[in-house]
Amino acid sequence: MRYTVGCHLAYEVEAETVFIFNLEVARLERHRDLRETVNLIPALPLRRHVALETGNRYVAVTVPPGRFSLDYAAEVTLDPHRADPAGIAETPVKDLPLAILPYLLPSRFVSSDRLAPFAQAEFGDTAPGFARVTRICNWIHDHIAYVRGASDEETTADETLLKRAGVCRDFAHLGAAFCRALGIPARFVSCYADGLVPSDFHAVFEAYLDGRWWLFDATRQAHLDGLVRIGAGRDAAEIAFATPFGEMTPTGMEVRITRTDGAPETGERTVAAISTAETGPDAEGGLA
Amino acid sequence: MRYTVGCHLAYEVEAETVFIFNLEVARLERHRDLRETVNLIPALPLRRHVALETGNRYVAVTVPPGRFSLDYAAEVTLDPHRADPAGIAETPVKDLPLAILPYLLPSRFVSSDRLAPFAQAEFGDTAPGFARVTRICNWIHDHIAYVRGASDEETTADETLLKRAGVCRDFAHLGAAFCRALGIPARFVSCYADGLVPSDFHAVFEAYLDGRWWLFDATRQAHLDGLVRIGAGRDAAEIAFATPFGEMTPTGMEVRITRTDGAPETGERTVAAISTAETGPDAEGGLA
Amino acid sequence: MRYTVGCHLAYEVEAETVFIFNLEVARLERHRDLRETVNLIPALPLRRHVALETGNRYVAVTVPPGRFSLDYAAEVTLDPHRADPAGIAETPVKDLPLAILPYLLPSRFVSSDRLAPFAQAEFGDTAPGFARVTRICNWIHDHIAYVRGASDEETTADETLLKRAGVCRDFAHLGAAFCRALGIPARFVSCYADGLVPSDFHAVFEAYLDGRWWLFDATRQAHLDGLVRIGAGRDAAEIAFATPFGEMTPTGMEVRITRTDGAPETGERTVAAISTAETGPDAEGGLA
Amino acid sequence: MRYTVGCHLAYEVEAETVFIFNLEVARLERHRDLRETVNLIPALPLRRHVALETGNRYVAVTVPPGRFSLDYAAEVTLDPHRADPAGIAETPVKDLPLAILPYLLPSRFVSSDRLAPFAQAEFGDTAPGFARVTRICNWIHDHIAYVRGASDEETTADETLLKRAGVCRDFAHLGAAFCRALGIPARFVSCYADGLVPSDFHAVFEAYLDGRWWLFDATRQAHLDGLVRIGAGRDAAEIAFATPFGEMTPTGMEVRITRTDGAPETGERTVAAISTAETGPDAEGGLA
Structure with a gap:
C-alpha cells in the first residue's frame, strides 16, 4: 500500500514564536521508500531532532511576526x-x-x-x-x-x-x-x-x-x-503536531492522505x- | 567531597513480584571514583538498563514468594x-x-x-x-x-x-x-x-x-x-526508588549517607x- | 416493628469545641411513640434546632477542655x-x-x-x-x-x-x-x-x-x-452525626439498635x- | 435610593421545558415599596414558591415548543x-x-x-x-x-x-x-x-x-x-436566574437597573x- 500524505498549516504570528512540529512520517523499517519535502513560507532555518527512545522526528523553527505557513508532502509504502x-x-x-x-x-x-x-x-x-x-x-x-x-x-x-x-x-x-x-x-x-x-x-x-x-x-x-x-x-503532549511558544493564531489547516498504488479500495x-x-x-x- | 551512601530495603513477598529499582548513584562525569556493590538476599539474577535520554540506571529482579532484601553501598566523590x-x-x-x-x-x-x-x-x-x-x-x-x-x-x-x-x-x-x-x-x-x-x-x-x-x-x-x-x-513516577509489580509488603528500609573525606562539616x-x-x-x- | 436505638460518643476535648450533633431519631408521623433521652457528661446546656425544610433535629453543645461524652437512647415504632x-x-x-x-x-x-x-x-x-x-x-x-x-x-x-x-x-x-x-x-x-x-x-x-x-x-x-x-x-455534610468546631479527639463510639416487639426476626x-x-x-x- | 430594575429573557423552546426562575426582587424589610410585574409571552400559568429558609422566590412555568419570553419589571426603595x-x-x-x-x-x-x-x-x-x-x-x-x-x-x-x-x-x-x-x-x-x-x-x-x-x-x-x-x-446552583429542564435555546437577554429617586449619582x-x-x-x- 502506497500513500501520499501531507499537510498545510498556516499561522498569523503576532510575536516571535518558536514552533516545534512533529508531523513528518516516522522513519521505520516498515515505512518503505519514504520521500518527503517540507516547505516553509517564508523560508526560515529549521532545526531537527530525533528522539533517541522513540525515533520521533521534531522540527523547530523560530518565526518572526507576520504570516507563516508550512507545507509537508510525503510518499511512503506501508509494509505492516x-x-x-x-x-x-x-x-x-x-x-x-x-x-x-x-x-x-x-x-x-x-x-x-x-x-x-x-x-x-x-x-x-x-x-x-x-x-x-x-x-x-x-x-x-x-x-x-x-x-x-x-x-x-x-x-x-x-x-x-x-x-x-x-x-x-x-x-x-x-x-x-x-x-x-x-x-x-x-x-x-x-x-x-x-x-x-x-x-x-x-x-x-x-x-x-x-x-x-x-x-x-x-x-x-x-x-x-x-x-x-x-x-x-x-x-x-509529547507528540502534538505543533507545540508553539509565543503568540500566534492558527489561520488554516489541511491534512491529506491518498492511496496511490492503484489497488482498489475495498472498503x-x-x-x-x-x-x-x-x-x-x-x-x-x-x-x- | 567524598561520600559513602547506601540503602537497605526489605520485603515480604507474597506472590512473585518484579521489582524495578532506581537507587544506584548516577554515573556522571562529576561523580568521580564511584565504587559500589549491590547485594540481594536471596541471590537472584539482576537485569540492568540505562535509559538513553537520562542515563537513569534501572535494576530489575523477579522475586519468588518469601523474604527478600537488597543492600546497596557506594562511595563517590562529588565535583560539582x-x-x-x-x-x-x-x-x-x-x-x-x-x-x-x-x-x-x-x-x-x-x-x-x-x-x-x-x-x-x-x-x-x-x-x-x-x-x-x-x-x-x-x-x-x-x-x-x-x-x-x-x-x-x-x-x-x-x-x-x-x-x-x-x-x-x-x-x-x-x-x-x-x-x-x-x-x-x-x-x-x-x-x-x-x-x-x-x-x-x-x-x-x-x-x-x-x-x-x-x-x-x-x-x-x-x-x-x-x-x-x-x-x-x-x-x-519515572524514578521511584522501587516500582514493584506483584504482591509484597515492605518490611524495612534504611538510607545512609556519610561524608568521608575528613573535611570538617562546617554546617x-x-x-x-x-x-x-x-x-x-x-x-x-x-x-x- | 419497635426498635430501641442509641449511641455513645466520647471525646477528649483539647480546646473548647462546639459540637453540632444530628443523631436523634427523626420526628415523623410514621415514627410512632418515640421516647428518648440525651445524657451529657459533664452536664452541659444544649441548644436545639429543627431545620424548617427537612425537619432535621440538631443539638449543639459547647464543651470546655476535658473528657466529654454523649449518650442517646430512644425507642420508636416504625409504621412505614x-x-x-x-x-x-x-x-x-x-x-x-x-x-x-x-x-x-x-x-x-x-x-x-x-x-x-x-x-x-x-x-x-x-x-x-x-x-x-x-x-x-x-x-x-x-x-x-x-x-x-x-x-x-x-x-x-x-x-x-x-x-x-x-x-x-x-x-x-x-x-x-x-x-x-x-x-x-x-x-x-x-x-x-x-x-x-x-x-x-x-x-x-x-x-x-x-x-x-x-x-x-x-x-x-x-x-x-x-x-x-x-x-x-x-x-x-448536612447531616453528619457530629460536626465539631474546635480541637478534640474521638475516644469512643458505639451505635446500637435492637428489635423489641417480640416479632421473630425472619431474616x-x-x-x-x-x-x-x-x-x-x-x-x-x-x-x- | 429607589431603583427600577428588570429583565427580558427570550427562548426558542424545542421540546417542552420547565423553567424555574429566580429573578424577582427579594421581599425584605429593607426593600421598601416593592412594585413589580411579570409578563410571559405566551401567557402561561405560573407556579410560585418561597423557600422557607431563605425567602428565595421561585417561579416555575412549563413551556410548550415555540418562542417564549419573560419580562420582569420592578421598582423598589433600598433602605440598607x-x-x-x-x-x-x-x-x-x-x-x-x-x-x-x-x-x-x-x-x-x-x-x-x-x-x-x-x-x-x-x-x-x-x-x-x-x-x-x-x-x-x-x-x-x-x-x-x-x-x-x-x-x-x-x-x-x-x-x-x-x-x-x-x-x-x-x-x-x-x-x-x-x-x-x-x-x-x-x-x-x-x-x-x-x-x-x-x-x-x-x-x-x-x-x-x-x-x-x-x-x-x-x-x-x-x-x-x-x-x-x-x-x-x-x-x-441554588439561585440560578433560570434553571431549565427540557430542550431550549436562549435567544435574548437584557438586564436593566436605573436609579430613579432623582438623587445625583455621585460615583x-x-x-x-x-x-x-x-x-x-x-x-x-x-x-x-
Whole structure:
C-alpha cells in the first residue's frame, strides 16, 4: 500500500514564536521508500531532532511576526507486520524490556493510576492476550461517544470516562490508560489516517504484546492498514503536531492522505493484527 | 567531597513480584571514583538498563514468594560545577536543545498546564534568570508546609498548592511545575542527601539555565553540596526508588549517607549555584 | 416493628469545641411513640434546632477542655408506608413541588452535574419509575466494592465511580447523584440500621417518586424495614452525626439498635417499596 | 435610593421545558415599596414558591415548543442598614444561630473543605472581624483576574484559585469558600447591580458577622449601595436566574437597573458596611 500524505498549516504570528512540529512520517523499517519535502513560507532555518527512545522526528523553527505557513508532502509504502490475533499473548512484566517502563507508568493525560480500580474491575478477569486489548477497545467504543468539542487540551483519561465523550485523542488516552493499569505497556500514536472523514491528524494507541507494538483504534474511524505513523509517546503532549511558544493564531489547516498504488479500495477492514513498530524503544541500545 | 551512601530495603513477598529499582548513584562525569556493590538476599539474577535520554540506571529482579532484601553501598566523590547565580541567565526556548522538550511539557504529577495561570501571575513579571527560580523556591518554602503524610503517591503539583502542605516529592513537583509553566525546562531528581533528618531518599528539582541543569531544593532540608544524585525524570513516577509489580509488603528500609573525606562539616550551606549534570539529555546523540 | 436505638460518643476535648450533633431519631408521623433521652457528661446546656425544610433535629453543645461524652437512647415504632414497586411512577419535573428543587441540584458530594453524561448513558434509556432507581442500586452494588477505608470525608460521587469502591456514604452519594442527573429528586439519609454488621451509623438515599420519598440502599447491608431515620439532606455534610468546631479527639463510639416487639426476626427482606417520609419538604408551607 | 430594575429573557423552546426562575426582587424589610410585574409571552400559568429558609422566590412555568419570553419589571426603595466596619466583630461558632449551619459547610461550588489549608495559611492569622473579610476580598481582587469566559457552570472555588481568573460568580464562590473555611458563615447572593457594565445579573457574597449578613463584592464592579438583591443560597446552583429542564435555546437577554429617586449619582462608593438581611435564616421559626 502506497500513500501520499501531507499537510498545510498556516499561522498569523503576532510575536516571535518558536514552533516545534512533529508531523513528518516516522522513519521505520516498515515505512518503505519514504520521500518527503517540507516547505516553509517564508523560508526560515529549521532545526531537527530525533528522539533517541522513540525515533520521533521534531522540527523547530523560530518565526518572526507576520504570516507563516508550512507545507509537508510525503510518499511512503506501508509494509505492516500482520499476525493472527489469536496467537498474540501478553508479555509478563518480568519479560518486558526495561526500556519499556515509561509506558507502564501514568502520564499527564493517561491517568492509569486513577483508573486502576476501574480497569481491574472491568478487565481484570478477562483472559490476557490481544483479545483483552480488543475488548478494551470495544468497551470504549460502546461506552464513549465520539463528539467533536467534548474535550480540550487538558482532558485526562479519567475525565473522558466520566464525560462519556471525546475525540480520537481521548479514545487513545483511555485505551492506553486501561492497558497500563493492567500491566500492558501502551503508548499514544499520532498518524495520517486513510478513510478518516473529515481528514485530520488522527490518534490511536499501541499496546506492547509478544515483543511488538500493535495498533489499536477504539474510535473505529479509520482502518489499521491505512495508518501512516508520525510519532509515538507517553501521551498527546509529547507528540502534538505543533507545540508553539509565543503568540500566534492558527489561520488554516489541511491534512491529506491518498492511496496511490492503484489497488482498489475495498472498503473492507483487516481482521489481522497490525504492527509497524518492530521492537520496544531502545531495546538494544539501552541495555547495559 | 567524598561520600559513602547506601540503602537497605526489605520485603515480604507474597506472590512473585518484579521489582524495578532506581537507587544506584548516577554515573556522571562529576561523580568521580564511584565504587559500589549491590547485594540481594536471596541471590537472584539482576537485569540492568540505562535509559538513553537520562542515563537513569534501572535494576530489575523477579522475586519468588518469601523474604527478600537488597543492600546497596557506594562511595563517590562529588565535583560539582559552581557558578555565581547572578551570571546565570534563562535560555530562550529558541535556543534550547530540542531533546529537552519533554521537560517543558506537563507530566502526571507536574501539572504545569493547570498551574500556568498561577505561575504567570506570581512569577511572570519577575526578571528571568537563576534568581527567578530561587524566587520560586522561596515562594514554595514560604507557602507550603513540610508535613509528613500530607500527600500520597497520586498527589499532583496543583493539589499540593491547594493543600499548602507536602513532602520533598511534592515540593520538587511544584517547583518543576512552576518552571515549566514559565518556559523553563525542569526535571525531578532523586538523591541521597547529606544532612537530611531523618535519613531517607530525597527529591529535589533541576532547572535548565544557560546550558546546564542546576539543582534547587525548595524544602531547604539538605544542602546542595551534599546531594548525591540517583536519577532524573519527568516526575516521581519515572524514578521511584522501587516500582514493584506483584504482591509484597515492605518490611524495612534504611538510607545512609556519610561524608568521608575528613573535611570538617562546617554546617554552612553554599551560596553558589550547583550543577552536576553537564548537558541536556542526549543533546549530541539525538540531533539529526 | 419497635426498635430501641442509641449511641455513645466520647471525646477528649483539647480546646473548647462546639459540637453540632444530628443523631436523634427523626420526628415523623410514621415514627410512632418515640421516647428518648440525651445524657451529657459533664452536664452541659444544649441548644436545639429543627431545620424548617427537612425537619432535621440538631443539638449543639459547647464543651470546655476535658473528657466529654454523649449518650442517646430512644425507642420508636416504625409504621412505614408500603407499596407495590410496579405501581410507582416517576414524577415529571413539571409536577414536582418547587420546594424539592434543591434535591435536583448538585451538591458538594453529590456531583450530579459531573455524572450527568454517565447517568444518561447507563440509565437514560431505562423505563422511568421505581424500577429505574432499583436498577441504579443494582448497578452500584455490582460495580462498586464495599471497602472500609476506601474513601474519606472529601470523597465525591464521581470519585467513587472511578475508585470503584466506597462505604455506605459513598454508595448513597452515588445513587443520589445518578438520580438527580436523570431528573429524579434524591437526598441523603442517615439512620440507625437493623442488621448492620458491625453496628454503626448507616447512610442510604431516598428518591422522590409519585409524591413520596422512597428509601433505597445500594449497599444491601441492611433491610429497608429496619431503618430508623435520623436526618435527610443534600449530602453527608448536612447531616453528619457530629460536626465539631474546635480541637478534640474521638475516644469512643458505639451505635446500637435492637428489635423489641417480640416479632421473630425472619431474616427475610421486604420486596415492597418502603417510605417513611410522607411529603416533599415544606411542600405546603412554602407555596405562596 | 429607589431603583427600577428588570429583565427580558427570550427562548426558542424545542421540546417542552420547565423553567424555574429566580429573578424577582427579594421581599425584605429593607426593600421598601416593592412594585413589580411579570409578563410571559405566551401567557402561561405560573407556579410560585418561597423557600422557607431563605425567602428565595421561585417561579416555575412549563413551556410548550415555540418562542417564549419573560419580562420582569420592578421598582423598589433600598433602605440598607449601615454601620462602621470597625465595630463589626465575627460571631463565635458557639453563638451562631444553628439555622446558619449550612453556610458553614462546603457546597458544590463553594469547596471550602478543599480550600481550608489555603484559607488558614493566608487569613488564619488575621484579626477576626469585618476587616478580615475585607482582606479576603482584597486578596481575591488582587489575585484573580476578571475574565469573561474563564469559567463555566461547573467551575468550583478551588479551580478558580488555580485558574487565577473568573467572573462575578467565581469571585463570590471563592470569597464564600474562604469565609466558611475560617468558620465565618457565608452565602452566595444574586442581584441587580447599579453601575455594572455591561448590565447583567450580578453575584456577590454575604458574610454573617455580629448577627447580620453583610454584603461583599470582591469584583469591585458595582457599589454595595446599588445592589438590589434577588436570592441567597449555598452557591450559584441554588439561585440560578433560570434553571431549565427540557430542550431550549436562549435567544435574548437584557438586564436593566436605573436609579430613579432623582438623587445625583455621585460615583462615590460607600465606605460603610452594608446589610439588607436582618437576621439569620429562619432564626426564630426554627428554634425548638
